[in-house]
Protein backbone atom coordinates (compact mmCIF):
# COMPACT_ATOMS: atom_id res chain seq x y z
CA UNK A 1 0.00 0.00 0.00
CA UNK A 2 1.43 3.42 -0.93
CA UNK A 3 1.49 6.34 1.52
CA UNK A 4 -2.14 7.33 2.18
CA UNK A 5 -3.31 10.81 1.20
CA UNK A 6 -5.41 13.01 3.47
CA UNK A 7 -7.24 16.17 2.41
CA UNK A 8 -6.80 18.95 4.99
CA UNK A 9 -8.23 22.44 5.45
CA UNK A 10 -5.25 24.53 4.24
CA UNK A 11 -5.15 26.81 7.29
CA UNK A 12 -4.41 23.75 9.50
CA UNK A 13 -1.18 23.24 7.57
CA UNK A 14 0.00 26.77 8.32
CA UNK A 15 -1.09 28.23 5.00
CA UNK A 16 -2.00 31.89 5.46
CA UNK A 17 -5.45 31.70 3.91
CA UNK A 18 -7.71 32.85 6.75
CA UNK A 19 -9.89 35.95 6.54
CA UNK A 20 -7.23 37.96 8.44
CA UNK A 21 -4.27 36.61 6.47
CA UNK A 22 -3.34 34.25 9.29
CA UNK A 23 -3.40 30.47 9.70
CA UNK A 24 -4.45 27.89 12.29
CA UNK A 25 -1.50 25.54 12.08
CA UNK A 26 -2.18 22.25 13.85
CA UNK A 27 1.16 20.93 15.09
CA UNK A 28 -0.21 17.41 15.37
CA UNK A 29 -1.25 17.47 11.71
CA UNK A 30 1.73 19.29 10.24
CA UNK A 31 4.48 17.82 12.46
CA UNK A 32 3.29 14.31 13.37
CA UNK A 33 0.85 13.15 10.70
CA UNK A 34 3.01 14.56 7.91
CA UNK A 35 5.46 11.72 8.58
CA UNK A 36 2.86 9.15 7.54
CA UNK A 37 0.57 10.86 5.02
CA UNK A 38 0.69 13.04 1.95
CA UNK A 39 -1.60 16.04 2.29
CA UNK A 40 -4.01 17.61 -0.18
CA UNK A 41 -4.57 21.17 1.15
CA UNK A 42 -7.86 22.85 0.27
CA UNK A 43 -9.32 26.23 1.18
CA UNK A 44 -12.83 26.60 -0.25
CA UNK A 45 -13.15 30.30 0.56
CA UNK A 46 -9.99 31.15 -1.36
CA UNK A 47 -10.98 28.73 -4.13
CA UNK A 48 -14.27 30.56 -4.75
CA UNK A 49 -12.36 33.82 -5.09
CA UNK A 50 -12.96 35.54 -1.76
CA UNK A 51 -9.29 36.51 -1.46
CA UNK A 52 -6.99 37.09 1.52
CA UNK A 53 -7.68 39.10 3.61
CA UNK A 54 -11.48 39.12 3.25
CA UNK A 55 -14.57 40.01 5.25
CA UNK A 56 -15.72 37.15 7.48
CA UNK A 57 -18.80 35.08 6.68
CA UNK A 58 -21.23 33.31 8.97
CA UNK A 59 -24.11 30.87 8.73
CA UNK A 60 -27.51 32.56 8.90
CA UNK A 61 -31.01 31.09 8.77
CA UNK A 62 -32.32 33.25 5.93
CA UNK A 63 -35.70 31.50 5.74
CA UNK A 64 -37.20 28.41 7.42
CA UNK A 65 -34.98 25.39 6.64
CA UNK A 66 -32.55 27.53 4.64
CA UNK A 67 -29.05 28.15 6.01
CA UNK A 68 -26.82 30.51 4.03
CA UNK A 69 -23.21 31.69 4.22
CA UNK A 70 -23.56 35.45 4.49
CA UNK A 71 -20.88 38.17 4.50
CA UNK A 72 -20.66 40.01 7.82
CA UNK A 73 -19.62 43.21 6.05
CA UNK A 74 -22.54 43.23 3.59
CA UNK A 75 -25.47 40.92 4.28
CA UNK A 76 -26.60 41.12 0.66
CA UNK A 77 -23.50 39.06 -0.25
CA UNK A 78 -24.39 35.37 0.00
CA UNK A 79 -21.80 32.71 -0.88
CA UNK A 80 -23.81 29.52 -0.31
CA UNK A 81 -24.10 28.55 -3.99
CA UNK A 82 -20.40 29.07 -4.68
CA UNK A 83 -19.34 27.04 -1.61
CA UNK A 84 -21.75 24.22 -2.37
CA UNK A 85 -20.81 24.17 -6.05
CA UNK A 86 -17.13 24.04 -5.17
CA UNK A 87 -17.80 21.13 -2.77
CA UNK A 88 -19.69 19.22 -5.47
CA UNK A 89 -16.92 19.88 -8.01
CA UNK A 90 -14.11 18.93 -5.59
CA UNK A 91 -15.55 15.65 -4.25
CA UNK A 92 -14.92 13.58 -7.43
CA UNK A 93 -11.33 14.88 -7.49
CA UNK A 94 -10.78 13.41 -4.01
CA UNK A 95 -11.39 9.79 -4.98
CA UNK A 96 -7.71 9.06 -4.18
CA UNK A 97 -7.73 10.50 -0.62
CA UNK A 98 -8.28 8.21 2.37
CA UNK A 99 -9.49 10.81 4.85
CA UNK A 100 -10.24 14.49 5.38
CA UNK A 101 -9.33 16.72 8.35
CA UNK A 102 -11.55 19.80 8.51
CA UNK A 103 -11.16 23.02 10.47
CA UNK A 104 -13.71 23.17 13.27
CA UNK A 105 -16.22 26.04 13.69
CA UNK A 106 -15.81 27.28 10.12
CA UNK A 107 -18.99 28.20 8.17
CA UNK A 108 -17.31 26.55 5.17
CA UNK A 109 -15.25 23.69 6.65
CA UNK A 110 -16.79 22.82 10.05
CA UNK A 111 -18.29 19.34 10.34
CA UNK A 112 -20.67 20.01 13.22
CA UNK A 113 -21.65 22.53 15.90
CA UNK A 114 -20.96 25.53 13.65
CA UNK A 115 -22.75 28.71 14.86
CA UNK A 116 -26.00 29.48 13.07
CA UNK A 117 -27.54 32.95 13.52
CA UNK A 118 -31.34 33.17 13.59
CA UNK A 119 -32.56 36.74 13.59
CA UNK A 120 -30.53 39.77 14.64
CA UNK A 121 -31.34 39.66 18.35
CA UNK A 122 -30.84 35.99 19.08
CA UNK A 123 -27.71 34.23 20.28
CA UNK A 124 -26.34 31.84 17.65
CA UNK A 125 -26.96 28.14 18.11
CA UNK A 126 -24.24 25.58 17.49
CA UNK A 127 -26.24 23.41 15.12
CA UNK A 128 -24.64 24.07 11.73
CA UNK A 129 -22.39 22.29 9.25
CA UNK A 130 -19.99 24.16 6.97
CA UNK A 131 -21.57 24.39 3.53
CA UNK A 132 -18.53 23.13 1.62
CA UNK A 133 -17.92 20.30 4.13
CA UNK A 134 -21.57 19.29 3.88
CA UNK A 135 -21.26 18.71 0.13
CA UNK A 136 -18.08 16.65 0.56
CA UNK A 137 -19.59 14.32 3.15
CA UNK A 138 -22.79 14.01 1.12
CA UNK A 139 -20.82 12.97 -1.98
CA UNK A 140 -18.34 10.75 -0.08
CA UNK A 141 -20.30 9.17 2.81
CA UNK A 142 -17.72 6.43 3.43
CA UNK A 143 -14.69 8.73 3.60
CA UNK A 144 -13.26 9.02 7.16
CA UNK A 145 -13.61 12.66 8.21
CA UNK A 146 -12.70 14.48 11.41
CA UNK A 147 -12.13 17.96 12.80
CA UNK A 148 -8.69 18.92 14.07
CA UNK A 149 -10.06 19.86 17.51
CA UNK A 150 -11.40 16.34 18.07
CA UNK A 151 -8.02 14.84 17.19
CA UNK A 152 -6.83 15.99 20.62
CA UNK A 153 -8.99 13.27 22.15
CA UNK A 154 -6.95 10.05 22.12
CA UNK A 155 -9.96 7.76 21.47
CA UNK A 156 -11.29 9.88 18.59
CA UNK A 157 -7.78 10.29 17.16
CA UNK A 158 -7.10 6.55 17.18
CA UNK A 159 -10.54 5.81 15.74
CA UNK A 160 -10.11 8.29 12.88
CA UNK A 161 -6.63 7.13 11.92
CA UNK A 162 -7.58 3.46 12.12
CA UNK A 163 -10.39 4.21 9.67
CA UNK A 164 -8.06 6.17 7.38
CA UNK A 165 -5.61 3.24 7.10
CA UNK A 166 -8.49 0.82 6.64
CA UNK A 167 -10.02 2.96 3.90
CA UNK A 168 -6.62 3.16 2.17
CA UNK A 169 -6.42 -0.66 2.20
CA UNK A 170 -9.94 -0.79 0.74
CA UNK A 171 -8.95 1.64 -2.02
CA UNK A 172 -5.98 -0.61 -2.89
CA UNK A 173 -8.32 -3.63 -3.02
CA UNK A 174 -10.85 -1.67 -5.15
CA UNK A 175 -8.13 -0.49 -7.55
CA UNK A 176 -7.08 -4.10 -8.19
CA UNK A 177 -10.66 -4.87 -9.24
CA UNK A 178 -13.37 -6.36 -7.03
CA UNK A 179 -13.59 -10.15 -6.75
CA UNK A 180 -15.46 -12.44 -4.36
CA UNK A 181 -12.18 -14.05 -3.32
CA UNK A 182 -10.61 -10.65 -2.76
CA UNK A 183 -13.54 -9.59 -0.59
CA UNK A 184 -13.27 -12.78 1.49
CA UNK A 185 -9.54 -12.15 2.00
CA UNK A 186 -10.13 -8.49 2.87
CA UNK A 187 -12.85 -9.36 5.37
CA UNK A 188 -10.84 -12.18 6.93
CA UNK A 189 -7.99 -9.77 7.71
CA UNK A 190 -10.44 -7.26 9.15
CA UNK A 191 -12.47 -9.58 11.40
CA UNK A 192 -11.00 -8.87 14.82
CA UNK A 193 -10.73 -5.16 14.06
CA UNK A 194 -14.47 -4.93 13.34
CA UNK A 195 -15.28 -7.12 16.32
CA UNK A 196 -13.45 -4.65 18.56
CA UNK A 197 -15.85 -1.91 17.41
CA UNK A 198 -19.28 -3.41 16.79
CA UNK A 199 -20.21 -7.08 17.15
CA UNK A 200 -23.66 -6.96 15.42
CA UNK A 201 -22.09 -5.25 12.39
CA UNK A 202 -19.26 -7.80 12.42
CA UNK A 203 -21.89 -10.55 12.09
CA UNK A 204 -23.83 -8.71 9.39
CA UNK A 205 -20.63 -8.19 7.37
CA UNK A 206 -19.99 -11.93 7.50
CA UNK A 207 -23.44 -12.50 5.94
CA UNK A 208 -22.73 -9.99 3.14
CA UNK A 209 -19.39 -11.67 2.37
CA UNK A 210 -20.95 -15.16 2.33
CA UNK A 211 -23.38 -14.01 -0.38
CA UNK A 212 -20.97 -11.72 -2.25
CA UNK A 213 -20.90 -14.03 -5.30
CA UNK A 214 -24.70 -13.83 -5.66
CA UNK A 215 -26.07 -10.86 -7.58
CA UNK A 216 -24.06 -7.78 -8.50
CA UNK A 217 -20.54 -8.04 -7.06
CA UNK A 218 -19.88 -4.30 -7.19
CA UNK A 219 -23.13 -3.53 -5.38
CA UNK A 220 -22.31 -6.14 -2.73
CA UNK A 221 -18.81 -4.70 -2.25
CA UNK A 222 -20.22 -1.18 -1.89
CA UNK A 223 -22.81 -2.43 0.65
CA UNK A 224 -19.99 -4.15 2.55
CA UNK A 225 -17.87 -0.97 2.60
CA UNK A 226 -20.78 1.20 3.78
CA UNK A 227 -21.51 -1.11 6.70
CA UNK A 228 -17.84 -1.65 7.47
CA UNK A 229 -17.16 2.09 7.78
CA UNK A 230 -20.29 2.51 9.89
CA UNK A 231 -19.11 -0.23 12.25
CA UNK A 232 -15.56 1.10 12.50
CA UNK A 233 -16.82 4.53 13.54
CA UNK A 234 -18.25 3.03 16.73
CA UNK A 235 -15.65 3.54 19.45
CA UNK A 236 -13.84 0.60 20.99
CA UNK A 237 -13.92 0.08 24.77
CA UNK A 238 -11.63 -1.86 27.13
CA UNK A 239 -14.37 -4.50 27.42
CA UNK A 240 -14.57 -4.95 23.64
CA UNK A 241 -10.77 -5.09 23.34
CA UNK A 242 -10.63 -7.68 26.15
CA UNK A 243 -13.20 -9.79 24.29
CA UNK A 244 -11.11 -9.74 21.09
CA UNK A 245 -7.88 -10.43 22.98
CA UNK A 246 -9.48 -13.49 24.61
CA UNK A 247 -10.46 -14.76 21.14
CA UNK A 248 -6.87 -14.28 19.95
CA UNK A 249 -5.50 -16.00 23.03
CA UNK A 250 -7.58 -19.04 22.05
CA UNK A 251 -5.41 -19.46 18.95
CA UNK A 252 -2.29 -19.82 21.10
CA UNK A 253 -3.68 -21.91 23.90
CA UNK A 254 -2.02 -25.15 22.78
CA UNK A 255 1.40 -23.46 22.55
CA UNK A 256 1.46 -21.39 25.71
CA UNK A 257 2.74 -22.64 29.05
CA UNK A 258 0.41 -22.21 32.01
CA UNK A 259 2.58 -19.34 33.25
CA UNK A 260 2.38 -17.59 29.86
CA UNK A 261 -1.41 -18.02 29.79
CA UNK A 262 -1.74 -16.69 33.31
CA UNK A 263 0.36 -13.63 32.49
CA UNK A 264 -1.61 -12.86 29.31
CA UNK A 265 -4.89 -13.30 31.16
CA UNK A 266 -3.67 -10.99 33.92
CA UNK A 267 -2.82 -8.26 31.38
CA UNK A 268 -6.12 -8.65 29.50
CA UNK A 269 -8.01 -8.34 32.80
CA UNK A 270 -5.87 -5.35 33.80
CA UNK A 271 -6.84 -3.64 30.54
CA UNK A 272 -10.53 -4.52 31.04
CA UNK A 273 -10.31 -2.89 34.48
CA UNK A 274 -8.69 0.23 32.98
CA UNK A 275 -5.35 -0.35 34.74
CA UNK A 276 -3.15 -0.64 31.63
CA UNK A 277 -3.58 0.59 28.03
CA UNK A 278 -4.50 -1.94 25.35
CA UNK A 279 -0.98 -1.81 23.91
CA UNK A 280 0.27 -3.76 26.97
CA UNK A 281 -1.55 -7.10 26.32
CA UNK A 282 -1.12 -6.58 22.57
CA UNK A 283 2.65 -6.31 23.00
CA UNK A 284 2.70 -9.67 24.78
CA UNK A 285 0.51 -11.20 22.06
CA UNK A 286 2.88 -9.86 19.41
CA UNK A 287 5.74 -11.55 21.28
CA UNK A 288 3.82 -14.86 21.23
CA UNK A 289 3.09 -14.35 17.53
CA UNK A 290 6.81 -14.31 16.80
CA UNK A 291 7.38 -17.40 18.92
CA UNK A 292 4.38 -19.36 17.65
CA UNK A 293 3.54 -18.07 14.15
CA UNK A 294 -0.08 -18.44 13.14
CA UNK A 295 -1.07 -17.44 9.61
CA UNK A 296 -4.62 -16.40 10.52
CA UNK A 297 -3.59 -14.24 13.47
CA UNK A 298 -0.63 -12.76 11.58
CA UNK A 299 -3.04 -11.57 8.90
CA UNK A 300 -5.29 -9.67 11.35
CA UNK A 301 -5.07 -5.90 10.91
CA UNK A 302 -6.32 -5.60 14.51
CA UNK A 303 -2.84 -6.26 15.87
CA UNK A 304 -1.26 -3.42 13.88
CA UNK A 305 -3.94 -1.21 12.30
CA UNK A 306 -1.59 1.80 12.06
CA UNK A 307 2.18 2.40 12.42
CA UNK A 308 3.20 1.65 16.05
CA UNK A 309 5.37 4.81 16.01
CA UNK A 310 2.17 6.88 16.07
CA UNK A 311 1.62 5.41 19.59
CA UNK A 312 -2.14 5.67 19.14
CA UNK A 313 -2.92 2.78 21.46
CA UNK A 314 -0.66 3.90 24.30
CA UNK A 315 -3.49 6.00 25.78
CA UNK A 316 -6.46 3.68 25.16
Ligand code: SF4
Nearest residue numbers: 010011043103106109
Ligand atom coordinates in the same frame (compact mmCIF):
# COMPACT_ATOMS: atom_id res chain seq x y z
S1 SF4 B 1 -11.42 27.01 7.68
FE1 SF4 B 1 -11.57 26.38 5.56
S2 SF4 B 1 -12.29 28.19 4.48
FE2 SF4 B 1 -11.54 28.88 6.45
S3 SF4 B 1 -9.39 29.44 6.09
FE3 SF4 B 1 -9.41 27.33 6.77
S4 SF4 B 1 -9.43 26.14 4.89
FE4 SF4 B 1 -10.05 28.22 4.35
